[in-house]
Amino acid sequence: MGKQLSVAMLGYGIAGKAFARILTEKKEEIKRSTGYDVKVTAIVTGSRGTLMSAEGIDLLEATRQLEENGAFDASSPQYRNIAAMEVAETADYDVLLELTPLNIASGKPAIDHIRAALSRGKHVVSANKGPLAWAYRELRDLARKNGVCFFFETTVMAGTPVFNMAEYCLQYCKISKVEGIFNATTNYILKEMGKGLPMEQIVKAGREGGFMEADISMDVQGFDAAAKLTVLLNVLMDAGITPDQIDRTGIEGIAPADIEAAASRGNVIKLLCRGEVVDGRVVGKVAPGEVPQNDVFADPDLVAVVSLYTDLMGKLTMLQYGLETTQTGYGVFVDTMRVIDMLCGQGKQ
Numbered sequence: 592m593g594k595q596l597s598v599a600m601l602g603y604g605i606a607g608k609a610f611a612r613i614l615t616e617k618k619e620e621i622k623r624s625t626g627y628d629v630k631v632t633a634i635v636t637g638s639r640g641t642l643m644s645a646e647g648i649d650l651l652e653a654t655r656q657l658e659e660n661g662a663f664d665a666s667s668p669q670y671r672n673i674a675a676m677e678v679a680e681t682a683d684y685d686v687l688l689e690l691t692p693l694n695i696a697s698g699k700p701a702i703d704h705i706r707a708a709l710s711r712g713k714h715v716v717s718a719n720k721g722p723l724a725w726a727y728r729e730l731r732d733l734a735r736k737n738g739v740c741f742f743f744e745t746t747v748m749a750g751t752p753v754f755n756m757a758e759y760c761l762q763y764c765k766i767s768k769v770e771g772i773f774n775a776t777t778n779y780i781l782k783e784m785g786k787g788l789p790m791e792q793i794v795k796a797g798r799e800g801g802f803m804e805a806d807i808s809m810d811v812q813g814f815d816a817a818a819k820l821t822v823l824l825n826v827l828m829d830a831g832i833t834p835d836q837i838d839r840t841g842i843e844g845i846a847p848a849d850i851e852a853a854a855s856r857g858n859v860i861k862l863l864c865r866g867e868v869v870d871g872r873v874v875g876k877v878a879p880g881e882v883p884q885n886d887v888f889a890d891p892d893l894v895a896v897v898s899l900y901t902d903l904m905g906k907l908t909m910l911q912y913g914l915e916t917t918q919t920g921y922g923v924f925v926d927t928m929r930v931i932d933m934l935c936g937q938g939k940q
């Protein structure tokens with residue numbers, strides 16, 4: 592029998608469906624290059640049912656059912672009434688994908704899903720930043736103790752290889768400072784305000800374009816940026832902090848007059864994130880700040896950007912343009928492929 596990798600997906604929304612599209616497209620190529628047949632054996636949703644099949648679920652059919660009927664077909668032999676925690680704790684799988692919605696206030700129940708999988712010696716890929724922001728050290732140590740992978744490239748800058756670059760290409764570099772713009776919604780709002788557009792019109796266009804949530808308060812108040820900064824500081828600088836420890840100011844106090852005043856000084860206003868060591872402790876701050884118009888952070892086409900300050904490689908900056916769901920799916924996909932790389936490296940073939 593050939594090599595198999597079975598995947599359990601908790602959540603089948605934007606990220607889950609994007610992962611499914613990429614896996615379906617690349618399945619044969621993965622088999623040819625690694626010998627692994629990657630099968631999704633469980634898909635759990637919050638309110639649309641669960642599908643399970645040891646032989647593997649037809650992902651295009653699962654997506655069709657959700658898009659056409661709004662739920663999985665309850666008459667299908669693969670249909671189950673099983674919730675995420677039970678799947679994490681009892682189902683037969685090699686890799687758990689944590690793709691449920693973010694709980695920005697506590698990281699739960701995703702932390703419990705991940706803890707359950709890692710405790711059973713299962714690999715975990717998370718697109719959900721909550722667990723990384725609220726319980727990174729515990730989960731990382733549990734993964735290490737049980738010799739399994741815990742990957743999360745999608746959590747910050749949706750698939751842009753920030754964590755992969757740091758782990759593979761910056762080995763033995765010490766990162767002493769992280770700077771960036773991590774929230775695409777506020778970046779867009781500030782850019783459009785710079786054109787003199789009123790907030791209501793900007794938000795209306797963003798929602799109609801499908802790139803702004805119905806509720807943007809977590810973005811506007813800086814909570815989302817603070818959670819992403821926390822993840823970066825926890826992973827790259829072992830900060831051991833939680834989002835409530837970030838000094839946070841959102842963009843709700845920014846008025847058109849502030850943007851005009853900044854422009855008169857040759858600057859633009861951005862929601863800036865920064866983390867560095869102060870008195871031996873990693874501290875993080877999210878707040879609007881001015882950036883010179885010719886600075887790379889001021890590029891109007893930019894969705895997100897991160898700069899890492901290192902001892903051996905100086906300052907490195909990674910820029911994200913374009914915000915496609917494919918990039919989100921790719922982050923989850925590439926992490927899953929890294930699990931195969933690890934298994935191949937261990938000779939478990």
Ligand SMILES: NC(=O)c1ccc[n+]([C@@H]2O[C@H](COP(=O)([O-])OP(=O)(O)OC[C@H]3O[C@@H](n4cnc5c(N)ncnc54)[C@H](OP(=O)(O)O)[C@@H]3O)[C@@H](O)[C@H]2O)c1
Nearest residue numbers: 602603604605606636637638639675690691692693718719
């Ligand atoms: N979308 C992006 O571009 C993006 C980028 C980076 C990171 N992420 C992260 O990826 C995760 C998923 O995002 P998304 O955009 O795919 O969200 P989404 O479109 O809202 O989908 C969430 C999925 O999770 C399911 N779900 C909700 N509660 C659940 C529970 N308790 N147990 C099992 N399934 C549950 C939902 O099912 P129901 O519909 O039935 O509730 C739905 O299938 C989030 O943590 C998000 O922050 C997303």
